[in-house]
Structure formats: C-alpha cells, structure tokens
Amino acid sequence: MNFKLVRQLSILCLGLVWPLISPAADSFNILLYHHISSTMPRSTSLSAQEFEGHLEYLKQNNYNVIDLALAISSVQQGTPLPDKAIVITFDDAWRDIYEQGLPLLKKYDYPFTVFVNTDPVDQKNRYTMTWDMLRDLKKQGVILANHTRDHDYLVRKPNYDDQWLSDVLDNINYAQQRLTDELGPVPKWLAYPFGEYNNRLKLALKDQGYIAFGQQSGGIAEFSDWQALPRFSAAGRYSNLKTLKTKLESQPFPANYKAFSNPVIRTDQGVQNQPSLAVELTKAQKLGVRQQLSCFIVGDRKMPDWQSKMQFTVQADQPLGKGRNRYNCTAPVWGQKNYYWLSHQWLIYGGEAPPKE
Ligand SMILES: [Zn+2]
CATH class of the missing domain: 3.20.20.370 (Glycoside hydrolase/deacetylase)
Structure with missing residues (x-):
C-alpha cells in the first residue's frame, strides 16, 4: 500500500x-x-x-x-x-x-x-x-x-x-x-x-x-x-x-508570545546587548510551583524577577555575545513530571557582514 x-x-x-x-x-x-x-x-x-x-x-x-x-x-x-x-x-x-x-x-x-x-x-x-x-x-x-x-x-x-x-x-x-x-x-x-x-x-x-x-x-x-x-x-x-x-x-509555556521583544539587538545603533525578556503569563493557575520557574541564558541559570502574579522579566547579567543567543525558561507542570518550556532567540548584530555558515 x-x-x-x-x-x-x-x-x-x-x-x-x-x-x-x-x-x-x-x-x-x-x-x-x-x-x-x-x-x-x-x-x-x-x-x-x-x-x-x-x-x-x-x-x-x-x-x-x-x-x-x-x-x-x-x-x-x-x-x-x-x-x-x-x-x-x-x-x-x-x-x-x-x-x-x-x-x-x-x-x-x-x-x-x-x-x-x-x-x-x-x-x-x-x-x-x-x-x-x-x-x-x-x-x-x-x-x-x-x-x-x-x-x-x-x-x-x-x-x-x-x-x-x-x-x-x-x-x-x-x-x-x-x-x-x-x-x-x-x-x-x-x-x-x-x-x-x-x-x-x-x-x-x-x-x-x-x-x-x-x-x-x-x-x-x-x-x-x-x-x-x-x-x-x-x-x-x-x-x-x-x-x-x-x-x-514538554508543554508550551502559557505566555503571550506575540508581545515578546523585537529579537534583533543592534549594537551599532546604541541598543544595549543585555536584553530583558518580559513575559506575560496567560494561565498562571496551571503553572507548577512558581519558585520552580527557572531560566537559562546561554547555558547559565538565571532566576526571573516577578513583577506581579502574571508577569516576570529575565535579563542577562552580562552583555550577550555577537550572533544568536537564547533565553530558555521552564516550570514544572502541576502534578506531573514534565515541564512548560519557553524560549526566545536574540540576534546580537552590529551591522557586520554575515558569517559563512
Ligand atoms: Zn536552513
């Protein structure tokens, strides 16, 4: 067949x-x-x-x-x-x-x-x-x-x-x-x-x-x-x-992705390359223990700052390197063994010619 x-x-x-x-x-x-x-x-x-x-x-x-x-x-x-x-x-x-x-x-x-x-x-x-x-x-x-x-x-x-x-x-x-x-x-x-x-x-x-x-x-x-x-x-x-x-x-992290920051950071136009990602939750009640939300920036753990029950930001401690960098955040799904997963890719770009990849 x-x-x-x-x-x-x-x-x-x-x-x-x-x-x-x-x-x-x-x-x-x-x-x-x-x-x-x-x-x-x-x-x-x-x-x-x-x-x-x-x-x-x-x-x-x-x-x-x-x-x-x-x-x-x-x-x-x-x-x-x-x-x-x-x-x-x-x-x-x-x-x-x-x-x-x-x-x-x-x-x-x-x-x-x-x-x-x-x-x-x-x-x-x-x-x-x-x-x-x-x-x-x-x-x-x-x-x-x-x-x-x-x-x-x-x-x-x-x-x-x-x-x-x-x-x-x-x-x-x-x-x-x-x-x-x-x-x-x-x-x-x-x-x-x-x-x-x-x-x-x-x-x-x-x-x-x-x-x-x-x-x-x-x-x-x-x-x-x-x-x-x-x-x-x-x-x-x-x-x-x-x-x-x-x-x-994993499950998609319940957030308002359409409101995420512009992912291109232009260092040649004075934009600082330590971007803050602001995340607005859409279903807080379904998230596991809030304290267990953890984020990783280029592999390093970084705890988020909560502004309210439904909003947090996460920002790198140091300037990000040129090229692609990702922020990843995960939180346990309540009562289960898996995680909600969120990621945002930043491109740190100073106007130089692109690499040959
Ligand atoms: Zn391709």
Missing part, C-alpha cells in the same frame, strides 16, 4: 479511535532536523542509526507523529489533537533526507515536512534534492514548504527600511512561486533561515498570510505567535535522547 494512503488511513483511524483511548491535547511539539548523515557537519546532522533511534523512541513511548497541516489546523480551530502529538520537520532539502531519512520514515509510517531553498534545487546542487525527488516526496504525502530562495540572512542587513522589506518579501515570494510552479499547491509556511527574524518582517508575513517557524525551543498552542513558531532542534548535540526526551514531553 502506498505511503500516502497509509498515512491518510491512519489519520482517519486516529481521528475515530484516539478520543476513546487517549486524552485529547491542545498543543503539539515540532522536531527540527537538517541532515541525516555521518559525513555532513555534526552541528546540523545525526546519523541514520541515531535518527532511527529517535523514531523507535517515539513509537515505543506512544507518541503520535502527525502531519503539520493537521496539527496547525487543529490548534487554530480548537479541535482536539491526539495526546503526545509530535511533528517532524527538515530544513534545507538535503539529498540525504531522501536517501537516508525517507526509507526510515516510511518504515515507521511517520508523516513529515521539508522546508526548501529553491535556488540550490534550481542550480542542481549535488547535495540537495532534485525537483523530481521533491515531486516524488509530495506524491508520497510529504508536505513541502518555503525556506526562502537562497537561505540569505534576512535581518543581518544595514537597516530595515521599505527597500529591505520589499527585497526580503521578494525573496520569500519568489521561492513560494518556484515551489508552486514545480510541485503544485504548497502551504504558505516559511521557516526563517537560522531562525532569524525581526518584528517588522513578522508583521509583514502575517499580512501576507504566512505562518512562520523559528529555531527557538518550545511547543505550539493557541496562544503561540504564528509568525514565530518554535521547534526543538534534534540534531548534533541536541540528538541525545536523554535531553530530547524532556523536550518531547
């Missing part, structure tokens, strides 16, 4: 059966992968064996790996999701996803999404998939979506004026058009290269009807910021199952 049909049937069966056998959930977590390879850069890779270890873990621990489209529409429409809902995504459309990842994902019958940079495919880069491979994936039920045309650093630019915005939107819309021309209809979803964005871009994408994904940690619920959705990186040093386990079972 073909993979797509199996998947559609399993979604149908899941829809009919799961309310009877497992509690409904109103959130889901996304895993982010790049390469399935032992020879590509370790920071964005894990081996086929390690990847199979993740899939087997999900199966053994009764996670429900579901389609990103189903996950998004369920949360947005308020229809219940299966308990322990997980979505698998890949960025960059590397050829090893097709060669190493696809056979394993078919074996476990897990749906997935690939975010594609269209220029490398058009240029027939030997490490990326071809349009024929991508068409084959789509035929098998895989969702393909936008990761810009060329993987440019969207916000490492001299300024964020109208010309900048128009160039960035042209880049994104060009990729969307190429995907549509080659593959037929694809969802209006963007994964930001390197998870880097600013508030002006976020709002423009919202106006254009895009949903967008970053690379900060956390889960997705109705209160999420739909133009800055979090994903848990699961490759390189994050591929260890012991740490991944905590993330898989």
